[in-house]
Amino acid sequence: MATELQTNGGGVTLGAMDVVLKIWRSDAETGERSLERYEVTVGEEATLLDCLDVVKDKVDGTLAYRKSCRMMICGSCGMRLDGRAVLACKERMKPYVDRGHVPVVSPMGNLPVVRDLVVDMGPFWSKIRAVKPWLDTGYQEHPEGEFRHSQQAMNPIHKESLCIMCGCCVSECNSMEADPEFLGPAALAKGFRFVGDPRDRGKIERLEALNEEHGIWDCTRCYFCNERCPKGVDPRDAIAKLGAESIEAGIDRDMGAKHAKWFVRSAETTGWLRETELVPKTQGLAEAIRQTKFAVSLAKRGKVPLPFPPHVAKDVREARMLRELVRSQGRTGAAGHIQGERALSRIEHVLHDDPEKAPASRIAPEKARG
Amino acid sequence: MRVAYYKGCLASLSAKELDTSTQALAPKLGIELDELESVTCCGAGDIHEAEPDYYLHLNARILAYAEATGSDTLMTICNVCTLNLRQANHMLQNDEALMKRVSDNLEAVGAPPYSGGVEVKHFLWLIAAGEGYDRLKSVAHKGLKGLKVAPFYGCQILRPSKLLGFEDPDRPSSLEAIIEACGGEAIDYPAKIKCCGFPIIQAREETALNELIQPIEQSMEAGADAMVTPCPLCHLSLDAWQQKLEASTGRSFGMPILHLSQLIGVAAGLEDSELRFRRHVVSMDPVLEKVEAP
Numbered sequence: 001m002a003t004e005l006q007t008n009g010g011g012v013t014l015g016a017m018d019v020v021l022k023i024w025r026s027d028a029e030t031g032e033r034s035l036e037r038y039e040v041t042v043g044e045e046a047t048l049l050d051c052l053d054v055v056k057d058k059v060d061g062t063l064a065y066r067k068s069c070r071m072m073i074c075g076s077c078g079m080r081l082d083g084r085a086v087l088a089c090k091e092r093m094k095p096y097v098d099r100g101h102v103p104v105v106s107p108m109g110n111l112p113v114v115r116d117l118v119v120d121m122g123p124f125w126s127k128i129r130a131v132k133p134w135l136d137t138g139y140q141e142h143p144e145g146e147f148r149h150s151q152q153a154m155n156p157i158h159k160e161s162l163c164i165m166c167g168c169c170v171s172e173c174n175s176m177e178a179d180p181e182f183l184g185p186a187a188l189a190k191g192f193r194f195v196g197d198p199r200d201r202g203k204i205e206r207l208e209a210l211n212e213e214h215g216i217w218d219c220t221r222c223y224f225c226n227e228r229c230p231k232g233v234d235p236r237d238a239i240a241k242l243g244a245e246s247i248e249a250g251i252d253r254d255m256g257a258k259h260a261k262w263f264v265r266s267a268e269t270t271g272w273l274r275e276t277e278l279v280p281k282t283q284g285l286a287e288a289i290r291q292t293k294f295a296v297s298l299a300k301r302g303k304v305p306l307p308f309p310p311h312v313a314k315d316v317r318e319a320r321m322l323r324e325l326v327r328s329q330g331r332t333g334a335a336g337h338i339q340g341e342r343a344l345s346r347i348e349h350v351l352h353d354d355p356e357k358a359p360a361s362r363i364a365p366e367k368a369r370g
Numbered sequence: 371m372r373v374a375y376y377k378g379c380l381a382s383l384s385a386k387e388l389d390t391s392t393q394a395l396a397p398k399l400g401i402e403l404d405e406l407e408s409v410t411c412c413g414a415g416d417i418h419e420a421e422p423d424y425y426l427h428l429n430a431r432i433l434a435y436a437e438a439t440g441s442d443t444l445m446t447i448c449n450v451c452t453l454n455l456r457q458a459n460h461m462l463q464n465d466e467a468l469m470k471r472v473s474d475n476l477e478a479v480g481a482p483p484y485s486g487g488v489e490v491k492h493f494l495w496l497i498a499a500g501e502g503y504d505r506l507k508s509v510a511h512k513g514l515k516g517l518k519v520a521p522f523y524g525c526q527i528l529r530p531s532k533l534l535g536f537e538d539p540d541r542p543s544s545l546e547a548i549i550e551a552c553g554g555e556a557i558d559y560p561a562k563i564k565c566c567g568f569p570i571i572q573a574r575e576e577t578a579l580n581e582l583i584q585p586i587e588q589s590m591e592a593g594a595d596a597m598v599t600p601c602p603l604c605h606l607s608l609d610a611w612q613q614k615l616e617a618s619t620g621r622s623f624g625m626p627i628l629h630l631s632q633l634i635g636v637a638a639g640l641e642d643s644e645l646r647f648r649r650h651v652v653s654m655d656p657v658l659e660k661v662e663a664p
Contacts, residue, residue, distance in 0.1 A: 084540055174565040178580030217573055220581060221415045222565035223453075223529035227539060234530075243419035255573035263416035267428060271410035273379040282572045298610055302649045303384040311382060315408040319428060321479040326423045329475075336422030343464035344457070347532050 049088035065117035075166035085171035108171035138201030160193035169225035185225035185235030217256025241334035248333035271313025374436035375403035387646035391631040394644035429458035434484035449601035453526035498544035510637035513553030520589030521545030552637035568607035
């Protein structure tokens with residue numbers, strides 16, 4: 001550990017530290033790829049981005065990465081640290097040094113690598129553009145005065161408005177890895193930012209488009225996007241809001257929507273999932289018949305429970321009445337999600353694991369975001 | 371310890387073997403199960419997506435019935451139930467007005483009110499640490515004889531960690547600790563924290579299979595004799611849909627998939643009638659041969 005001290009602008013004395021990093025270097029043009037080790041001396045407050053700057057300035061000027069604001073607002077410096085997509089400017093390195101851990105830095109996933117830590121954001125932007133990220137005001141002529149909206153009316157899209165389009169959510173999206181055409185968490189969160197905007201006049205048209213093949217029902221609910229988002233957008237929750245708004249608006253042609261609706265139907269009729277009927281209710285009878293061979297193989301193992309007599313929960317009448325009651329109270333569609341956001345934002349992000357075993361970034365619990 | 375036990379849909383239906391093995395195993399680990407009767411499906415991610423206010427009330431109703439048993443712990447055996455119930459619980463515990471509205475609604479339909487006195491914990495969490503873990507080591511007397519087991523966590527027992535929070539969502543170790551306590555060898559592979567594809571396996575089968583192949587292929591390449599999962603939905607995907615993966619890739623996997631309770635159950639010498647491996651699609655015979663070998 002270096003002992004030299006440096007002084008910041010406020011006159012506070014800060015210690016210096018030596019940071020060791022391994023960085024995946026690559027060049028898409030030549031196809032060359034190698035894991036290189038770097039050691040730099042930085043202030044104890046240094047972030048990953050600070051370390052990369054020192055590597056570039058003092059060790060190897062050919063290192064390629066993106067950056068701009070250095071304060072978690074421009075969204076340029078998304079990359080992976082020990083496999084997690086992070087903003088390089090948000091990650092302090094001291095915990096890694098304290099543990100003697102040498103982290104590996106690599107480019108984000110699900111986007112083509114151009115060089116070193118730089119990915120081609122082209123596919124990301126084309127998906128953002130696909131959700132028409134602008135307000136459809138419904139008028140052509142410029143109005144004479146401003147339209148006023150209460151803060152309350154704008155609160156439903158508060159979280160989605162926080163997105164800085166860094167791509168950290170997209171990097172780890174399991175559905176996009178399996179289906180590269182999936183619109184993905186960032187574009188869908190942007191989609192809800194306009195679907196939920198009280199000034200927008202294109203809601204139904206937007207929902208129709210987001211219900212297409214590679215839209216909201218592609219989401220596999222892996223929750224990597226919520227886990228990774230550095231700004232508390234919680235894209236998975238935005239996708240759930242779009243699902244709720246779609247079904248409330250009667251846009252339910254997709255198998256994903258039919259699947260979701262069957263759970264509601266099951267809960268209010270028998271209480272438990274009517275599992276065997278889920279396939280024809282989701283895929284339609286014709287497809288269910290085409291799946292007969294598969295179904296028979298499962299039935300032999302008791303995995304196709306007979307729908308008759310139905311498996312009915314005790315006191316299921318309560319669940320039925322409850323649905324009628326809550327629907328009469330009007331918190332339908334995305335409002336049902338939004339009502340819980342204030343409470344969820346109050347949760348401390350605390351892990352009960354042994355801190356010795358946790359990676360450096362997890363040692364200091366941080367306040368829940370959002 | 372006495373806990374309210376919520377088994378969820380699948381353990382009552384296509385994954386009955388999860389319920390029977392859990393019911394047989396829990397008392398040996400010092401966990402007395404008080405099974406909830408007047409409860410429904412938690413809605414999976416589906417009611418949460420389709421009708422979120424109804425989702426909240428259905429889960430609040432489950433929490434209320436758990437609280438009415440007098441226990442402070444609601445034990446789950448499914449990742450999806452765990453996230454749903456914990457999320458609903460956090461919403462209610464951190465918002466007095468919401469709690470009042472929901473609790474009043476519960477009472478209005480004849481259900482017990484809820485005051486927020488229950489914590490939701492997956493079975494895995496009760497036995498991966500503390501007293502439960504100490505007991506596990508003595509219960510697993512028969513051992514797994516070095517069986518190579520690939521842990522598969524699935525998603526909703528890890529993420530979002532601010533709602534789950536039992537362990538590091540990127541480097542979890544609870545299943546590994548249990549495998550080793552049972553005398554097995556834990557196999558490491560990158561996809562153990564990724565998605566099995568189950569939530570979209572009916573609506574987007576091709577995408578789901580592209581997800582499913584990763585843990586199965588990687589655990590096979592890492593030399594696993596079997597995989598273990600704490601989630602019946604992951605189990606169904608890994609076990610029942612494995613044949614579809616074989617058909618679409620032309621490859622043979624034959625990877626046996628164990629529920630967590632079955633893995634410990636084998637090491638603890640549970641009866642066949644409790645483990646019920648005949649209900650699996652992929653044969654468990656190679657695993658049992660290895661464990662039973664003299």
